[in-house]
Amino acid sequence: MIKQSFIGLAKPRIEYEVLDAEQPEPRLIPASKKVTLLLEKSHIRNDSILFNIGDKVKTGQKLSYSTDPDTYVIASVTGTISSISTFEGDYGKSYTAISIDVDENEEFDHQFAELAANPTLDTARNFLCGMPGSPSFKAFSETDAPIHTIIICGVDRDLLITTNQYAVKTHIKAIKSGIEILKQITGVDNILMAVPRHLMQEAIAGGTQVRVVASEYPATLPHLMMQSLLDQVVPAGKSCEELGVCFLSAEAVAAFGKAFEESRIPVTKILTFVNKNRDKSMISVRIGTPISEILKAYDVTLHAKERLILGGPLTGSAVYSEDYPVQADTDAIIVQDSESVALVSDYPCINCGDCIRICPANIPINMLVRLLEAGHYEEAADQYDLYSCIECGLCSFVCVSKMPVFHYIKLAKYELGRMHAAEAMDA
């Protein structure tokens, strides 16, 4: 993918993907016979869920797990629920997987349409969290840390992806109406749009303040945008929402505008597909479609020792099966053939300092990783700034020993989180 240049004195420059000026329409992946929706709540066998196997669902229908308004998914197709099961994700995340057999005739649900005429924050929170771009409206209801600024990301978080840039380029009208409704329902006036330099002109039509973000990775990570756009440093271990800043992707805002305009919840996701030979294309696909359908459309056969990645090459996650569904936040799907799969090794740190020079958060990684390897997570957090990490993955990318540094950091944060949760339970 990106290789070191012969001259290695300066640290490597890693540029974001630039959207082609002449962007063809995204390729539409035909609806599959079966879709799987993932509901972010672990499925417990004896729970009485509000839907059952055999239920008919309509496109845009809300499927709630319980009476809690925040745990739901939006059906992206019309059909019959064929199975409900538990699905284990990364880092102990547990989902309820709902499979739907798709009917040929599509019908639309009207529950949202009745409320769409009068946009309110509750409507957004109750119906729109599963939209493409996976926006979260929870932060707006927090009373201890009220949101005062919204940053709309017209930039993509990782390399090779052009999903949000595409939204700015082609759906700026929907973004504009989305921004107006956002202002109205949240009461937040300070809305910024962050775009790469080449989309400046298009973004101005969004009718809000436009800021340019550098084209070099990792400038578009939220913590760094806080610094470059708002001149605010996020204290280690805090989130941007706690400082009153909310990030929404351009795709989500476009979908948001469209939802109220058409009185219908958008269920189609635009994503970047990167083939084995690194050909990129934009595709448009129903949320919940298994990845195998996309591979079929591109005539890709997966072989052993290849890799299927959801998200970007530096921060995405590899999945073990092509039956995995496209989710609301799946901005890219990358297929890597076995030759370009970069493997990690069990070599120790040789203290070369490459990670220190590239780390955007100034973390003493050479010391940190020694402690993490030995499992001294608390010491690592106290002395060597574990919580300052903004999770860009560059340390693993440059590591000459090919250590899984980023993996160690994520694991340490996860383990510490579990420890603290257990302590809080005991107290």
Add this chain to the structure above:
Amino acid sequence: MHNHENLIVSHAPFCHIGSTISIRNYHTMLAALPAVLFGFFHYGMPAVAVVTLSISSAIIWELLFNKVAKRTTSIGDGNAALIGFLFATLLPASAPWWLVITGTFVAVVIGIHIYGGIGSNPFNPVLLSLAILMLSWKNFFDFNEVLVNYDFGFAMVYPLAAAKHLGTAGVEAFSTAGLLLGKQSGGIGATFGLGLIFGGIYLIARGFIRWEISVSFLAGVFITALLFNISNSELYAGPFFHLFTGYTLIGAFFLAPENSSSPVNFIPMLIYGAAAGIMTVLIRNIGFYVDGVVFALLLMNLVNPICDNIRPKALGKVV
């Protein structure tokens, strides 16, 4: 959800810049090669014998230790070969075989592997080994004595010994250009100044060593030597003499920036290099030993962990 094929599932990131430890080590050897070839040309087969014996014995010691300690075999990364190679460059061509083999044993086993292998050594293994041998068999490192049978048509007196015992008068025979072109006696690969400088520039440009350490080390040597020279120009040789004699250049580009025993943050790198440079000239001019590079760098290896605590504030750190 069932599998069709066994895909590789691992944690992000999914690409790598492509650098490896072996590339680093082999290119470091490549950079030192011109100076060593010059040594071969001067001293002939005895020098070739010392270098090849040193490299091979270092690799064998590492292999033996791997077997004894039941660790994975690590000789493929080129680290042992590099240690053997650099160790040989510092030796006189007349070094006996047992000295070479003992030296690589100390460097590889005591210098690195008992601490846990590559990346865990507190001292530069080559320097540690050289220091131990110099203290144990000092006669074999007296370049005036051991190279007495060679005559290449230039002053075969070891320049630093001449400077130490005779002052500036003793070094008048050495011109700066002559020193750069290797017209001096010394270690097999340590005398050809120009070759070492080219090798060093190559390593810096490729990013294999940290330029801050090399530059600050040379600056430390230069400025301290200059100050001594100004204070008493009869007793103390000039700065260029110190830069191009003894182990200064090979120290600056090949020994001081050894990864594990040197700092990685910017200010500590400058402190480490400059302090080692200053210490080198202090030992040479007022200390007991003829060349100070070995002990100056070992001393700074000791200070390195404390020194490297001077680091920039992490993003969002709350103190």
